[in-house]
Amino acid sequence: MTSTTTLSAGLPAAYREGLMRHAREVSFPAGVRLFEEGRRADRFWIVRTGGVALDLQVPGHRAVVIESLGHGELIGWSWHYPPRMWHLGAETTSPVRAWEFDAEAVRALCDEDPEFGRMIAVWVGRVVAQRLHATRVRLLDLYAPYGSGSN
Numbered sequence: 001m002t003s004t005t006t007l008s009a010g011l012p013a014a015y016r017e018g019l020m021r022h023a024r025e026v027s028f029p030a031g032v033r034l035f036e037e038g039r040r041a042d043r044f045w046i047v048r049t050g051g052v053a054l055d056l057q058v059p060g061h062r063a064v065v066i067e068s069l070g071h072g073e074l075i076g077w078s079w080h081y082p083p084r085m086w087h088l089g090a091e092t093t094s095p096v097r098a099w100e101f102d103a104e105a106v107r108a109l110c111d112e113d114p115e116f117g118r119m120i121a122v123w124v125g126r127v128v129a130q131r132l133h134a135t136r137v138r139l140l141d142l143y144a145p146y147g148s149g150s151n
Helices: 013-020 103-112 114-143
Strands: 024-028 033-035 043-049 052-056 064-069 089-092 096-102
Touching (some): 013 103, 013 114, 043 103, 064 114, 096 103, 103 114
Antiparallel strands (some): 033 089, 052 064, 052 089
16 A cells, blocks of 8 residues: 655655755654654654654553654644644654655745645645554554454
């Protein structure tokens, strides 16, 4: 199955190129917290190399890893929708090289070019839907009496 949530599958080439003109290369060692639930979402990343675990705080339990992200995948979608607060946490699981984007600058581009904005919204919306599904399945696997049934 081909993912529609990676940058290359999620955005047509012209819009990808427009977005990438605003990228800044960054790197993080393993074990770095990129963001925490409930904090302000003012940037996002696209993984070049390495891995990032998305996690969710569950009252009375340790944080639960919801999904692992790798090459080409979007880290963070909360920057796109009000109230622009992180809904999950994220931590690098290995050294990561990524492209970093200033959320305010990208939202301004979306406002300036409505078609670009629509394509970004569709891509980010696909990511949100996929992450919601992954969260549901993971929580059912951990806490439902019979798991998610997705074996």
